[in-house]
Amino acid sequence: MRLGALIRSDLARSKRRLLVVVSAVASGITVLVLLASIALGLYEGVVEPLLPRLPLDVLEVKPRTVGVGFLAFEGGGKLDAAAVKSLERIEGVEAVHGVLGAAFPMRAEGGEGFIGHRMRTDVFATGVPPTLVAGDVAEGYTFEDEAEGKVPVLVARRLLDLYNTTVAPSIEKPRLTEEAVVGFEFLLVLGQSYASGTPNPAKVERRTAQIVGFSDRANLVGITVPAPTLERWNQRIAAKPSPVTGAYVKTSGPGQVGAVTKAIERAGLAVDDTPKIIGAALAVIGALGGLFAGALLLLSAFGIAQTFFLLIAERRQELAILRAVGARRRDLSRLVWIEATLVGVAGGLVGVVLGAALALGLDALIIATLPDIPFKPAHVVALSPTLLLSAALLGPVAAWIGAAVPAASAARANPASALRSA
Amino acid sequence: MSAVVALSGVARSFEEGGRRRDVLAGIDLEVNAGEMVALVGPSGCGKTTLLSIVGALDAGFAGRAELLGRDLAKLDDDTRSGLRAAQLGFVFQAFCLLDHLTVRQNVEVPLWLLDDGPDAEASARRASEMLERVGLGGREAESVMQLSGGERQRVAIARAMINRPKLLLADEPTGNLDPKTGARIFELFDAIRGEEGCAVLVATHDAALAERADRVVRLDGGRVEGSPP
Numbered sequence: 001m002r003l004g005a006l007i008r009s010d011l012a013r014s015k016r017r018l019l020v021v022v023s024a025v026a027s028g029i030t031v032l033v034l035l036a037s038i039a040l041g042l043y044e045g046v047v048e049p050l051l052p053r054l055p056l057d058v059l060e061v062k063p064r065t066v067g068v069g070f071l072a073f074e075g076g077g078k079l080d081a082a083a084v085k086s087l088e089r090i091e092g093v094e095a096v097h098g099v100l101g102a103a104f105p106m107r108a109e110g111g112e113g114f115i116g117h118r119m120r121t122d123v124f125a126t127g128v129p130p131t132l133v134a135g136d137v138a139e140g141y142t143f144e145d146e147a148e149g150k151v152p153v154l155v156a157r158r159l160l161d162l163y164n165t166t167v168a169p170s171i172e173k174p175r176l177t178e179e180a181v182v183g184f185e186f187l188l189v190l191g192q193s194y195a196s197g198t199p200n201p202a203k204v205e206r207r208t209a210q211i212v213g214f215s216d217r218a219n220l221v222g223i224t225v226p227a228p229t230l231e232r233w234n235q236r237i238a239a240k241p242s243p244v245t246g247a248y249v250k251t252s253g254p255g256q257v258g259a260v261t262k263a264i265e266r267a268g269l270a271v272d273d274t275p276k277i278i279g280a281a282l283a284v285i286g287a288l289g290g291l292f293a294g295a296l297l298l299l300s301a302f303g304i305a306q307t308f309f310l311l312i313a314e315r316r317q318e319l320a321i322l323r324a325v326g327a328r329r330r331d332l333s334r335l336v337w338i339e340a341t342l343v344g345v346a347g348g349l350v351g352v353v354l355g356a357a358l359a360l361g362l363d364a365l366i367i368a369t370l371p372d373i374p375f376k377p378a379h380v381v382a383l384s385p386t387l388l389l390s391a392a393l394l395g396p397v398a399a400w401i402g403a404a405v406p407a408a409s410a411a412r413a414n415p416a417s418a419l420r421s422a
Numbered sequence: 423m424s425a426v427v428a429l430s431g432v433a434r435s436f437e438e439g440g441r442r443r444d445v446l447a448g449i450d451l452e453v454n455a456g457e458m459v460a461l462v463g464p465s466g467c468g469k470t471t472l473l474s475i476v477g478a479l480d481a482g483f484a485g486r487a488e489l490l491g492r493d494l495a496k497l498d499d500d501t502r503s504g505l506r507a508a509q510l511g512f513v514f515q516a517f518c519l520l521d522h523l524t525v526r527q528n529v530e531v532p533l534w535l536l537d538d539g540p541d542a543e544a545s546a547r548r549a550s551e552m553l554e555r556v557g558l559g560g561r562e563a564e565s566v567m568q569l570s571g572g573e574r575q576r577v578a579i580a581r582a583m584i585n586r587p588k589l590l591l592a593d594e595p596t597g598n599l600d601p602k603t604g605a606r607i608f609e610l611f612d613a614i615r616g617e618e619g620c621a622v623l624v625a626t627h628d629a630a631l632a633e634r635a636d637r638v639v640r641l642d643g644g645r646v647e648g649s650p651p
Contacts, residue, residue: 002533002534002539005534006531009522009523009527318520321519322535325581326532327503328499328500328503415479418518
């Protein structure tokens with residue numbers, strides 16, 4: 001069976017009409033690629049870096065705050081070591097990682113290598129379990145509690161971005177990269193700060209700290225050290241148990257999240273659900289995108305169906321002749337399927353190329369015109385291979401939906417009518 | 423001599439405006455290999471309907487119709503299509519060429535529809551041979567739209583013969599042609615029949631041309647003239 005010449009000549013003689021259908025499919029897919037790449041770009045370039053997502057089965061627990069005018073007070077249950085222990089007993093909880101605060105003042109000195117003079121500042125510290133941030137530690141470094149030697153420190157990734165976009169330009173210093181900062185050492189003075197002074201001169205310690213990585217779970221306005229290190233310092237310098245500032249609760253699975261969240265809230269604590277709200281908003285945007293893609297698919301399919309109905313009506317006599325000289329019903333269906341698929345593939349490819357080109361052009365334009373602001377994204381569009389492939393596949397899928405009925409109609413051509421066509 | 427076509431009591435009726443119209447009312451007919459039979463009769467006497475049944479284009483008949491020894495009533499649609507593609511050749515009054523294809527492509531179409539047809543090169547070569555035989559050698563690349571009526575009918579004959587059919591069915595093949603061209607087309611049928619040994623069943627209004635056939639079968643009122651009512 002060689003239908004190639006028939007298909008080629010059919011496409012050639014109907015090229016104007018088919019070009020209109022290809023254009024319709026292509027323009028829909030162009031818009032889809034453009035919108036989806038912007039949504040994906042905003043998610044990857046803006047939402048994700050600003051609001052690091054936790055795994056679906058991990059909840060961030062904080063003390064509940066009550067707003068009174070412009071002030072916020074802690075209210076409800078207290079978050080302390082006992083509360084962390086009680087969280088572990090909730091059904092569906094696999095592990096709880098407490099985030100510790102410092103019960104003593106602290107300051108830091110250093111930075112000659114970067115800013116040309118020694119900088120002195122108060123710092124705030126939090127302690128997190130090393131396992132929670134293991135993936136953020138730079139290669140060749142460790143984030144473990146060491147009684148002696150350098151104190152490993154993690155810094156918030158957003159802090160570096162703030163420095164690069166606001167501090168560095170104002171003091172006329174170059175921007176810093178994560179690679180340049182990792183390994184940087186500075187002096188940490190425990191038990192003393194410019195704001196609180198020296199509560200107990202006998203309990204002042206000087207330690208060398210070293211930045212070992214950047215983390216989205218690190219303290220935004222200070223440093224983050226291993227929880228056992230901070231616990232030991234709190235005992236030795238402040239002679240107090242470590243204050244708990246928050247906790248990460250790992251559930252035994254995403255299915256447990258709802259029940260565990262309710263149990264935590266019943267205990268008077270709050271679950272930070274901002275990432276989940278953003279996630280839900282993105283899911284809604286995704287669903288709307290899906291609806292748009294579905295509508296687009298149906299419209300394209302409708303256009304293809306309408307065109308092929310017209311073509312088949314015009315070719316009714318030819319189809320009857322083909323049947324009379326030996327074509328089977330399925331041969332005629334196949335002709336329609338193949339021609340529609342070629343139209344769909346062409347529309348899909350043209351749409352993807354145009355959509356990608358427009359998206360890249362828009363990206364370059366926005367990035368070039370956007371001023372240097374904190375958290376300025378590197379891109380506002382993202383063109384993933386999955387997106388491009390899915391969009392390209394929409395063309396033939398629309399063609400197949402649209403061709404189904406015309407193909408069946410073509411197969412019904414009556415061969416006997418060829419004899420009565422005189 | 424073996425029968426290529428054997429009809430026995432073949433009847434066909436159609437529903438028109440809620441009324442049944444009997445077009446064929448018990449046809450008995452045999453066409454043997456290498457024989458040319460002319461079907462003649464007034465308009466509406468059932469010539470085209472009979473050709474549709476014999477050509478495996480219409481399965482809605484009553485009675486028994488055998489083509490090359492196969493009971494047409496028992497064949498499914500795909501098998502009938504295969505039979506048309508491999509064993510039958512059709513020549514229509516209106517030529518029924520595909521206007522968007524070239525002369526050679528039109529002739530090749532039946533070969534394209536065969537599951538085990540020849541490759542592109544062999545197919546083109548065979549089409550050129552057939553065109554040479556019908557006097558259209560060297561015209562392969564032309565559009566069929568540029569041809570005269572007689573030339574178009576010769577392309578149709580080349581198409582009908584390209585599969586070396588056992589039976590050539592022609593429905594008023596000279597109906598749209600002037601008498602001189604019509605006579606040439608009949609000569610062509612006769613020559614091809616002699617060379618290929620195929621049977622020819624041709625429906626025609628033209629009594630003079632019909633006389634060139636081996637046998638003339640007259641249809642009237644849905645019956646073969648002279649057959650018992």
